Amino acid sequence: MAISKRALAGLSVEDLKALIKQKRKEEKVAPLREERDRLAARLAKIERKIEKLLGEAKPGRKTGRKPGRPPKKARRRLSPEARARIIAGQKRRWAEYHQALAKKKAAQDKAAAPQA
Numbered sequence: 259m260a261i262s263k264r265a266l267a268g269l270s271v272e273d274l275k276a277l278i279k280q281k282r283k284e285e286k287v288a289p290l291r292e293e294r295d296r297l298a299a300r301l302a303k304i305e306r307k308i309e310k311l312l313g314e315a316k317p318g319r320k321t322g323r324k325p326g327r328p329p330k331k332a333r334r335r336l337s338p339e340a341r342a343r344i345i346a347g348q349k350r351r352w353a354e355y356h357q358a359l360a361k362k363k364a365a366q367d368k369a370a371a372p373q374a
Contacts, residue, residue: 266274
């Protein structure tokens, strides 16, 4: 709590003594508040560990899959041959697409070229 010199100049002696008392109280309480906050954080961490061990969950907190739902199936993997076929098919489709674009552009260029 910072008070400017001008503000202090207008105060009476009793007010200044009260401010000094208040400041000393705050100085004594500040470390206690810091310790309280540190302990509260530690307690919360311990409670989370207990919940995890016991499998408890707080209401409104998502815990993953909804009750009654079957577990997820293992992901299927492609064989190298299947992956190669997919890649080859995609390359073929892209080649056809780009070939069609090249033909279209050539036709446009030919139509736009001045005839002599």
